[in-house]
Amino acid sequence: MTILRDIAYRSGDAHQRHRGDYFPGPLQTSPLWLLIHGGGxxxxxxxxxxxxxxxxxxxxxxxxxxxxxxxxxxxxxAALEDCLTAADFLQRGEICPAPSRIGIAGASAGGHLALMAGRAIGRSRVAHILSLAGPVAVDAKRGTSHAFLFSPSFHQRFFGAESITPAHLDSASALRHENIPPDLTCVHSVNDRLVPLTHSRDAVAAWQRAGARAALHVFDGPDDDHGFWAGGQDDTRRMSQTFSQALAEACSALNFPK
Incomplete structure (x- = not known):
């Protein structure tokens, strides 16, 4: 498969991390996805x-x-702003024929960014959001096995502020919608304790209340983290069988038109 590495998606005051890897589709009309990595x-x-x-x-x-x-x-x-910039880059046709709508996908923290970016851009430009164990918000209400995550010290670092207000938390929550958001598919391990399943359940419920289609695909992950991987690191990673099956089931309905 062809991969074009380290393409700059922002010019001018670009940061060294304003780079992306392009995996071309077989056709000029192939559905186009923005994919966002995790890592807290x-x-x-x-x-x-x-x-x-x-x-x-x-x-x-x-x-x-x-x-x-x-x-x-x-x-x-800043991370959300970068995702929005990358989406604009794609929809200007900078890397392939400009689609009318894209998909946005992400895993873990990248799933949160996919939820937030898709909501911010709107369904006129985003056909679908695919969240893989994405937190729906950064508050502590839904729990986590990592005590530091969503703690006061984490929030101070996340928001760059000493005093965290409800407005801060709302700014990073995907639960509230002024308009109908893009349709959503969540894939989540029932064993996940890092980002518990309740995050995806709450996301699906919020999307449905807002009038969008939303579906949840639950799988039996091989560990108590996200259950995505069977082994390897970074470019040698292999997806676990149960995650691969759940992702295939989720993707079967995601071939949206451009």
Whole structure:
């Protein structure tokens, strides 16, 4: 499969992480996905989701997997702003024929960014959101096995502020909608304790209340984290069988027109 690495999606005052990898589709009319990696908003890189990008590419899609500024570079909403910039880059036709609508997908923290970016851009330009164990918000109401995650010290670093207000938390929550958001598919392990299943359940419920179609695909992950991987690191990662099956089931309905 062809992969074009390290394409700049922002010019001018671009950061070194304003880069993406392009996985071309078989046709000029292939559905186009923006793919966002996880890592707690402060780690990892685009290569970590190569198996997912290749999975989508093998099923006829084009994929642009991006890096974005991490918390060590800038606090929220810098990461979201980068995702929106990358979406604009795709929809200007900078890398392939400009589609009228794209898909946005992400895993873990990238799933949160996919939810937030899709909601911000709207369904006129985003055909579908695919969240893989994405937090629906950064509050502590839904729990996590990682005590530092969503703690007061985490929030201070995440928002770059000493005093965290409800407005801060609302700015990073995908639960509230002024308009009907793009349709949503969530894929989540029933064993996930890092980002518990309640995040995806709450996302699906919020999307349905807002009038969008939303579906949840639950799988039996092999560990108590996200259950995505069977082994390997970064570009050698292999998807677990149960995750692969759930993702294939979810993707069967995602071939949207351009």
């Amino acid at each position: 908003w402060d780690a990892m890189s685009k290569e970590a989701l190569d198996p997912v990008a290749l999975f989508l590419q093998e099923r006829g899609a084009a994929v642009f997997g991006i890096n974005y500024r991490l918390l060590q570079h800038a606090p929220w909403p």
